[in-house]
Amino acid sequence: MPAAAAAPLKYVVGIDIAKDTFVACFGRIEASQQLRFGKQATFANTPAGFAALLAWAAKQQGAAAPVWFVVEATGVYYEALAYYLADQQQALSVLLPNKVKHFAQSTEQKSKTDQLDARLLCRLGLERALPAWQPPTPALRRLRALARERQSLKRQGARLKSQRHAFAHCYQPDARTLERLAAHQDLIEAQLRAVDQDLAALLDAEPELARRLAHLASVPGIGPATAIVVVAETNGFALIENERQLASYAGLDVVQRQSGLAARAARISRRGNVHLRQA
CATH class of the missing domain: 3.30.420.40 (ATPase, nucleotide binding domain)
Structure with missing residues:
Protein backbone atom coordinates (compact mmCIF):
# COMPACT_ATOMS: atom_id res chain seq x y z
CA MET A 1 0.00 0.00 0.00
CA ARG A 128 12.62 31.79 4.72
CA ALA A 129 10.23 33.24 7.26
CA LEU A 130 9.18 36.42 5.49
CA PRO A 131 7.43 39.47 6.96
CA ALA A 132 3.80 40.01 6.07
CA TRP A 133 3.12 42.99 3.83
CA GLN A 134 1.30 45.88 5.44
CA PRO A 135 -0.69 47.88 2.86
CA PRO A 136 -0.04 51.63 3.01
CA THR A 137 -2.76 53.64 4.66
CA PRO A 138 -4.84 55.95 2.45
CA ALA A 139 -2.85 58.87 3.90
CA LEU A 140 0.48 57.30 2.92
CA ARG A 141 -0.80 56.49 -0.56
CA ARG A 142 -1.92 60.09 -0.94
CA LEU A 143 1.42 61.32 0.40
CA ARG A 144 3.33 59.20 -2.12
CA ALA A 145 1.21 60.40 -5.05
CA LEU A 146 1.72 64.04 -4.10
CA ALA A 147 5.44 63.55 -3.43
CA ARG A 148 5.96 61.94 -6.85
CA GLU A 149 3.94 64.66 -8.56
CA ARG A 150 6.05 67.30 -6.81
CA GLN A 151 9.30 65.64 -7.87
CA SER A 152 8.09 65.48 -11.47
CA LEU A 153 7.10 69.14 -11.48
CA LYS A 154 10.46 70.15 -9.97
CA ARG A 155 12.31 68.27 -12.72
CA GLN A 156 10.13 69.85 -15.42
CA GLY A 157 10.67 73.27 -13.90
CA ALA A 158 14.45 72.87 -13.80
CA ARG A 159 14.58 71.73 -17.44
CA LEU A 160 12.29 74.55 -18.56
CA LYS A 161 14.34 77.14 -16.67
CA SER A 162 17.51 76.02 -18.46
CA GLN A 163 15.72 75.93 -21.80
CA ARG A 164 14.29 79.41 -21.31
CA HIS A 165 17.67 80.81 -20.23
CA ALA A 166 19.46 79.32 -23.23
CA PHE A 167 16.83 80.52 -25.69
CA ALA A 168 16.78 84.03 -24.21
CA HIS A 169 20.54 84.36 -24.80
CA CYS A 170 20.62 83.02 -28.36
CA TYR A 171 20.86 85.33 -31.37
CA GLN A 172 17.56 87.19 -31.98
CA PRO A 173 15.25 84.96 -29.90
CA ASP A 174 11.63 84.84 -30.99
CA ALA A 175 9.51 86.91 -28.62
CA ARG A 176 6.44 84.68 -28.96
CA THR A 177 8.46 81.61 -28.07
CA LEU A 178 9.83 83.36 -24.99
CA GLU A 179 6.28 84.24 -23.95
CA ARG A 180 5.16 80.64 -24.24
CA LEU A 181 8.16 79.41 -22.26
CA ALA A 182 7.43 81.98 -19.55
CA ALA A 183 3.76 80.97 -19.47
CA HIS A 184 4.73 77.30 -19.22
CA GLN A 185 7.08 78.08 -16.33
CA ASP A 186 4.35 80.07 -14.56
CA LEU A 187 1.98 77.10 -14.96
CA ILE A 188 4.47 74.69 -13.40
CA GLU A 189 5.07 77.06 -10.49
CA ALA A 190 1.31 77.38 -9.96
CA GLN A 191 0.95 73.58 -9.98
CA LEU A 192 3.79 73.27 -7.46
CA ARG A 193 2.00 75.69 -5.15
CA ALA A 194 -1.20 73.66 -5.53
CA VAL A 195 0.64 70.43 -4.65
CA ASP A 196 2.22 72.09 -1.61
CA GLN A 197 -1.23 73.25 -0.50
CA ASP A 198 -2.56 69.68 -0.84
CA LEU A 199 0.39 68.37 1.17
CA ALA A 200 -0.24 70.92 3.91
CA ALA A 201 -3.94 70.00 4.01
CA LEU A 202 -3.07 66.29 4.21
CA LEU A 203 -0.69 66.82 7.13
CA ASP A 204 -3.24 69.02 8.93
CA ALA A 205 -5.71 66.14 8.67
CA GLU A 206 -3.11 63.52 9.75
CA PRO A 207 -1.33 64.83 12.88
CA GLU A 208 0.49 61.54 13.55
CA LEU A 209 1.92 61.51 10.04
CA ALA A 210 2.90 65.16 10.43
CA ARG A 211 4.65 64.32 13.71
CA ARG A 212 6.68 61.54 12.10
CA LEU A 213 7.71 63.79 9.24
CA ALA A 214 8.74 66.57 11.62
CA HIS A 215 10.79 64.06 13.64
CA LEU A 216 12.62 62.88 10.51
CA ALA A 217 13.15 66.46 9.31
CA SER A 218 14.86 67.27 12.62
CA VAL A 219 17.83 65.15 11.49
CA PRO A 220 20.61 67.43 10.17
CA GLY A 221 20.67 67.43 6.37
CA ILE A 222 17.06 66.27 5.95
CA GLY A 223 14.54 68.92 5.01
CA PRO A 224 10.74 68.65 4.93
CA ALA A 225 10.63 67.78 1.20
CA THR A 226 13.18 64.98 1.64
CA ALA A 227 11.37 63.65 4.71
CA ILE A 228 8.11 63.46 2.77
CA VAL A 229 9.69 61.42 -0.04
CA VAL A 230 11.50 59.06 2.35
CA VAL A 231 8.39 58.31 4.41
CA ALA A 232 6.17 58.01 1.31
CA GLU A 233 8.47 55.70 -0.64
CA THR A 234 9.23 53.38 2.30
CA ASN A 235 5.58 53.04 3.37
CA GLY A 236 6.41 54.76 6.63
CA PHE A 237 9.56 52.58 6.93
CA ALA A 238 7.44 49.40 6.89
CA LEU A 239 9.58 48.09 4.01
CA ILE A 240 12.86 48.90 5.76
CA GLU A 241 14.53 47.02 8.62
CA ASN A 242 17.86 48.88 8.94
CA GLU A 243 19.96 51.66 7.42
CA ARG A 244 21.78 49.32 5.03
CA GLN A 245 18.47 48.15 3.59
CA LEU A 246 17.40 51.78 3.18
CA ALA A 247 20.58 52.60 1.25
CA SER A 248 20.10 49.48 -0.89
CA TYR A 249 16.44 50.29 -1.60
CA ALA A 250 17.46 53.79 -2.69
CA GLY A 251 20.19 52.38 -4.96
CA LEU A 252 22.85 54.20 -2.92
CA ASP A 253 24.68 51.07 -1.85
CA VAL A 254 28.28 50.87 -3.02
CA VAL A 255 29.24 48.10 -5.46
CA GLN A 256 32.70 47.11 -6.64
CA ARG A 257 33.69 44.87 -9.54
CA GLN A 258 37.03 43.09 -9.51
CA SER A 259 38.36 40.10 -11.42
CA GLY A 260 42.02 39.11 -11.22
CA LEU A 261 44.12 42.21 -11.81
CA ALA A 262 41.22 44.18 -13.28
CA ALA A 263 39.36 46.38 -10.82
CA ARG A 264 36.82 49.10 -11.45
CA ALA A 265 36.25 52.10 -9.25
CA ALA A 266 33.55 51.61 -6.62
CA ARG A 267 30.23 53.23 -7.46
CA ILE A 268 26.65 53.32 -6.24
CA SER A 269 24.43 50.61 -7.67
CA ARG A 270 21.56 52.86 -8.87
CA ARG A 271 19.32 49.77 -8.80
CA GLY A 272 16.82 50.95 -6.22
CA ASN A 273 13.86 53.29 -5.95
CA VAL A 274 14.61 56.29 -8.18
CA HIS A 275 12.20 58.58 -6.30
CA LEU A 276 13.95 57.83 -3.02
CA ARG A 277 17.40 58.28 -4.57
CA GLN A 278 16.47 61.71 -5.94
CA ALA A 279 14.95 62.94 -2.67
Whole structure:
Protein backbone atom coordinates (compact mmCIF):
# COMPACT_ATOMS: atom_id res chain seq x y z
CA MET A 1 0.00 0.00 0.00
CA PRO A 2 1.60 3.36 -0.98
CA ALA A 3 2.61 5.69 1.82
CA ALA A 4 0.48 8.75 2.35
CA ALA A 5 1.94 12.05 1.16
CA ALA A 6 3.66 14.02 3.92
CA ALA A 7 1.61 16.90 5.26
CA PRO A 8 3.12 20.25 4.23
CA LEU A 9 4.27 22.89 6.70
CA LYS A 10 3.16 25.63 4.34
CA TYR A 11 2.38 26.40 0.72
CA VAL A 12 3.93 29.29 -1.19
CA VAL A 13 2.93 30.90 -4.47
CA GLY A 14 5.85 32.78 -6.02
CA ILE A 15 4.75 35.47 -8.47
CA ASP A 16 6.85 37.15 -11.16
CA ILE A 17 4.84 40.12 -12.35
CA ALA A 18 4.96 42.31 -15.44
CA LYS A 19 2.78 45.04 -16.92
CA ASP A 20 0.15 42.83 -18.57
CA THR A 21 0.64 39.35 -17.10
CA PHE A 22 2.25 37.48 -14.23
CA VAL A 23 3.60 33.96 -13.77
CA ALA A 24 2.79 32.02 -10.59
CA CYS A 25 4.67 28.99 -9.25
CA PHE A 26 3.08 26.81 -6.57
CA GLY A 27 5.25 24.95 -4.04
CA ARG A 28 5.24 23.39 -0.59
CA ILE A 29 7.68 22.47 2.17
CA GLU A 30 7.23 19.28 4.17
CA ALA A 31 8.20 18.45 7.74
CA SER A 32 11.33 16.75 6.39
CA GLN A 33 12.31 20.16 4.88
CA GLN A 34 11.81 18.69 1.42
CA LEU A 35 10.76 21.31 -1.11
CA ARG A 36 8.30 20.32 -3.79
CA PHE A 37 7.36 22.55 -6.70
CA GLY A 38 4.15 22.06 -8.60
CA LYS A 39 2.54 23.65 -11.59
CA GLN A 40 3.17 27.07 -13.03
CA ALA A 41 0.56 29.21 -14.69
CA THR A 42 0.28 32.62 -16.34
CA PHE A 43 -2.51 35.07 -15.52
CA ALA A 44 -3.60 38.49 -16.74
CA ASN A 45 -2.58 41.37 -14.50
CA THR A 46 -6.23 42.34 -14.06
CA PRO A 47 -8.91 41.80 -11.39
CA ALA A 48 -10.18 38.79 -13.36
CA GLY A 49 -6.64 37.39 -13.41
CA PHE A 50 -6.32 37.91 -9.66
CA ALA A 51 -9.50 35.96 -9.01
CA ALA A 52 -8.30 33.20 -11.33
CA LEU A 53 -5.03 33.05 -9.38
CA LEU A 54 -6.85 32.40 -6.09
CA ALA A 55 -9.03 29.72 -7.68
CA TRP A 56 -5.95 28.06 -9.23
CA ALA A 57 -4.01 28.17 -5.94
CA ALA A 58 -6.94 26.62 -4.05
CA LYS A 59 -6.97 23.67 -6.47
CA GLN A 60 -3.25 23.02 -5.89
CA GLN A 61 -3.64 22.61 -2.14
CA GLY A 62 -3.99 19.20 -0.54
CA ALA A 63 -3.79 19.02 3.25
CA ALA A 64 -4.62 22.11 5.27
CA ALA A 65 -1.60 24.41 5.70
CA PRO A 66 -0.86 28.15 5.56
CA VAL A 67 -0.62 29.66 2.08
CA TRP A 68 1.73 32.56 1.40
CA PHE A 69 2.01 34.67 -1.74
CA VAL A 70 5.43 36.17 -2.49
CA VAL A 71 5.95 38.97 -5.00
CA GLU A 72 8.83 41.31 -5.82
CA ALA A 73 8.28 45.06 -5.53
CA THR A 74 9.21 45.98 -9.10
CA GLY A 75 7.86 49.32 -10.30
CA VAL A 76 4.14 49.75 -9.76
CA TYR A 77 2.91 46.65 -11.60
CA TYR A 78 2.62 44.55 -8.43
CA GLU A 79 0.48 47.03 -6.52
CA ALA A 80 -2.98 46.13 -7.84
CA LEU A 81 -2.40 42.42 -7.13
CA ALA A 82 -0.96 43.15 -3.68
CA TYR A 83 -3.97 45.23 -2.67
CA TYR A 84 -6.33 42.60 -4.05
CA LEU A 85 -4.67 39.82 -2.04
CA ALA A 86 -4.67 41.99 1.09
CA ASP A 87 -8.38 42.72 0.61
CA GLN A 88 -8.97 38.96 0.32
CA GLN A 89 -7.18 38.38 3.64
CA GLN A 90 -4.36 36.42 1.98
CA ALA A 91 -0.90 36.15 3.58
CA LEU A 92 1.46 38.14 1.37
CA SER A 93 5.11 39.18 1.37
CA VAL A 94 6.34 42.00 -0.87
CA LEU A 95 10.12 41.85 -1.19
CA LEU A 96 12.60 44.51 -2.20
CA PRO A 97 14.44 43.68 -5.46
CA ASN A 98 17.87 43.62 -3.82
CA LYS A 99 16.71 41.06 -1.26
CA VAL A 100 15.57 38.78 -4.08
CA LYS A 101 18.81 39.40 -5.96
CA HIS A 102 20.94 38.42 -2.97
CA PHE A 103 18.93 35.23 -2.50
CA ALA A 104 19.31 34.39 -6.20
CA GLN A 105 23.09 34.79 -5.89
CA SER A 106 23.11 32.18 -3.13
CA THR A 107 21.51 29.61 -5.43
CA GLU A 108 22.85 27.84 -8.50
CA GLN A 109 20.31 29.48 -10.79
CA LYS A 110 22.11 31.13 -13.71
CA SER A 111 19.34 31.63 -16.25
CA LYS A 112 16.59 34.21 -15.94
CA THR A 113 13.07 33.78 -17.28
CA ASP A 114 9.67 34.69 -15.90
CA GLN A 115 9.06 31.04 -14.99
CA LEU A 116 12.43 30.69 -13.24
CA ASP A 117 11.94 33.96 -11.37
CA ALA A 118 8.52 32.80 -10.13
CA ARG A 119 10.08 29.54 -8.94
CA LEU A 120 12.89 31.47 -7.24
CA LEU A 121 10.37 33.58 -5.32
CA CYS A 122 8.47 30.43 -4.40
CA ARG A 123 11.67 28.82 -3.09
CA LEU A 124 12.58 31.95 -1.14
CA GLY A 125 9.17 31.93 0.52
CA LEU A 126 9.48 28.23 1.37
CA GLU A 127 12.97 28.50 2.85
CA ARG A 128 12.62 31.79 4.72
CA ALA A 129 10.23 33.24 7.26
CA LEU A 130 9.18 36.42 5.49
CA PRO A 131 7.43 39.47 6.96
CA ALA A 132 3.80 40.01 6.07
CA TRP A 133 3.12 42.99 3.83
CA GLN A 134 1.30 45.88 5.44
CA PRO A 135 -0.69 47.88 2.86
CA PRO A 136 -0.04 51.63 3.01
CA THR A 137 -2.76 53.64 4.66
CA PRO A 138 -4.84 55.95 2.45
CA ALA A 139 -2.85 58.87 3.90
CA LEU A 140 0.48 57.30 2.92
CA ARG A 141 -0.80 56.49 -0.56
CA ARG A 142 -1.92 60.09 -0.94
CA LEU A 143 1.42 61.32 0.40
CA ARG A 144 3.33 59.20 -2.12
CA ALA A 145 1.21 60.40 -5.05
CA LEU A 146 1.72 64.04 -4.10
CA ALA A 147 5.44 63.55 -3.43
CA ARG A 148 5.96 61.94 -6.85
CA GLU A 149 3.94 64.66 -8.56
CA ARG A 150 6.05 67.30 -6.81
CA GLN A 151 9.30 65.64 -7.87
CA SER A 152 8.09 65.48 -11.47
CA LEU A 153 7.10 69.14 -11.48
CA LYS A 154 10.46 70.15 -9.97
CA ARG A 155 12.31 68.27 -12.72
CA GLN A 156 10.13 69.85 -15.42
CA GLY A 157 10.67 73.27 -13.90
CA ALA A 158 14.45 72.87 -13.80
CA ARG A 159 14.58 71.73 -17.44
CA LEU A 160 12.29 74.55 -18.56
CA LYS A 161 14.34 77.14 -16.67
CA SER A 162 17.51 76.02 -18.46
CA GLN A 163 15.72 75.93 -21.80
CA ARG A 164 14.29 79.41 -21.31
CA HIS A 165 17.67 80.81 -20.23
CA ALA A 166 19.46 79.32 -23.23
CA PHE A 167 16.83 80.52 -25.69
CA ALA A 168 16.78 84.03 -24.21
CA HIS A 169 20.54 84.36 -24.80
CA CYS A 170 20.62 83.02 -28.36
CA TYR A 171 20.86 85.33 -31.37
CA GLN A 172 17.56 87.19 -31.98
CA PRO A 173 15.25 84.96 -29.90
CA ASP A 174 11.63 84.84 -30.99
CA ALA A 175 9.51 86.91 -28.62
CA ARG A 176 6.44 84.68 -28.96
CA THR A 177 8.46 81.61 -28.07
CA LEU A 178 9.83 83.36 -24.99
CA GLU A 179 6.28 84.24 -23.95
CA ARG A 180 5.16 80.64 -24.24
CA LEU A 181 8.16 79.41 -22.26
CA ALA A 182 7.43 81.98 -19.55
CA ALA A 183 3.76 80.97 -19.47
CA HIS A 184 4.73 77.30 -19.22
CA GLN A 185 7.08 78.08 -16.33
CA ASP A 186 4.35 80.07 -14.56
CA LEU A 187 1.98 77.10 -14.96
CA ILE A 188 4.47 74.69 -13.40
CA GLU A 189 5.07 77.06 -10.49
CA ALA A 190 1.31 77.38 -9.96
CA GLN A 191 0.95 73.58 -9.98
CA LEU A 192 3.79 73.27 -7.46
CA ARG A 193 2.00 75.69 -5.15
CA ALA A 194 -1.20 73.66 -5.53
CA VAL A 195 0.64 70.43 -4.65
CA ASP A 196 2.22 72.09 -1.61
CA GLN A 197 -1.23 73.25 -0.50
CA ASP A 198 -2.56 69.68 -0.84
CA LEU A 199 0.39 68.37 1.17
CA ALA A 200 -0.24 70.92 3.91
CA ALA A 201 -3.94 70.00 4.01
CA LEU A 202 -3.07 66.29 4.21
CA LEU A 203 -0.69 66.82 7.13
CA ASP A 204 -3.24 69.02 8.93
CA ALA A 205 -5.71 66.14 8.67
CA GLU A 206 -3.11 63.52 9.75
CA PRO A 207 -1.33 64.83 12.88
CA GLU A 208 0.49 61.54 13.55
CA LEU A 209 1.92 61.51 10.04
CA ALA A 210 2.90 65.16 10.43
CA ARG A 211 4.65 64.32 13.71
CA ARG A 212 6.68 61.54 12.10
CA LEU A 213 7.71 63.79 9.24
CA ALA A 214 8.74 66.57 11.62
CA HIS A 215 10.79 64.06 13.64
CA LEU A 216 12.62 62.88 10.51
CA ALA A 217 13.15 66.46 9.31
CA SER A 218 14.86 67.27 12.62
CA VAL A 219 17.83 65.15 11.49
CA PRO A 220 20.61 67.43 10.17
CA GLY A 221 20.67 67.43 6.37
CA ILE A 222 17.06 66.27 5.95
CA GLY A 223 14.54 68.92 5.01
CA PRO A 224 10.74 68.65 4.93
CA ALA A 225 10.63 67.78 1.20
CA THR A 226 13.18 64.98 1.64
CA ALA A 227 11.37 63.65 4.71
CA ILE A 228 8.11 63.46 2.77
CA VAL A 229 9.69 61.42 -0.04
CA VAL A 230 11.50 59.06 2.35
CA VAL A 231 8.39 58.31 4.41
CA ALA A 232 6.17 58.01 1.31
CA GLU A 233 8.47 55.70 -0.64
CA THR A 234 9.23 53.38 2.30
CA ASN A 235 5.58 53.04 3.37
CA GLY A 236 6.41 54.76 6.63
CA PHE A 237 9.56 52.58 6.93
CA ALA A 238 7.44 49.40 6.89
CA LEU A 239 9.58 48.09 4.01
CA ILE A 240 12.86 48.90 5.76
CA GLU A 241 14.53 47.02 8.62
CA ASN A 242 17.86 48.88 8.94
CA GLU A 243 19.96 51.66 7.42
CA ARG A 244 21.78 49.32 5.03
CA GLN A 245 18.47 48.15 3.59
CA LEU A 246 17.40 51.78 3.18
CA ALA A 247 20.58 52.60 1.25
CA SER A 248 20.10 49.48 -0.89
CA TYR A 249 16.44 50.29 -1.60
CA ALA A 250 17.46 53.79 -2.69
CA GLY A 251 20.19 52.38 -4.96
CA LEU A 252 22.85 54.20 -2.92
CA ASP A 253 24.68 51.07 -1.85
CA VAL A 254 28.28 50.87 -3.02
CA VAL A 255 29.24 48.10 -5.46
CA GLN A 256 32.70 47.11 -6.64
CA ARG A 257 33.69 44.87 -9.54
CA GLN A 258 37.03 43.09 -9.51
CA SER A 259 38.36 40.10 -11.42
CA GLY A 260 42.02 39.11 -11.22
CA LEU A 261 44.12 42.21 -11.81
CA ALA A 262 41.22 44.18 -13.28
CA ALA A 263 39.36 46.38 -10.82
CA ARG A 264 36.82 49.10 -11.45
CA ALA A 265 36.25 52.10 -9.25
CA ALA A 266 33.55 51.61 -6.62
CA ARG A 267 30.23 53.23 -7.46
CA ILE A 268 26.65 53.32 -6.24
CA SER A 269 24.43 50.61 -7.67
CA ARG A 270 21.56 52.86 -8.87
CA ARG A 271 19.32 49.77 -8.80
CA GLY A 272 16.82 50.95 -6.22
CA ASN A 273 13.86 53.29 -5.95
CA VAL A 274 14.61 56.29 -8.18
CA HIS A 275 12.20 58.58 -6.30
CA LEU A 276 13.95 57.83 -3.02
CA ARG A 277 17.40 58.28 -4.57
CA GLN A 278 16.47 61.71 -5.94
CA ALA A 279 14.95 62.94 -2.67
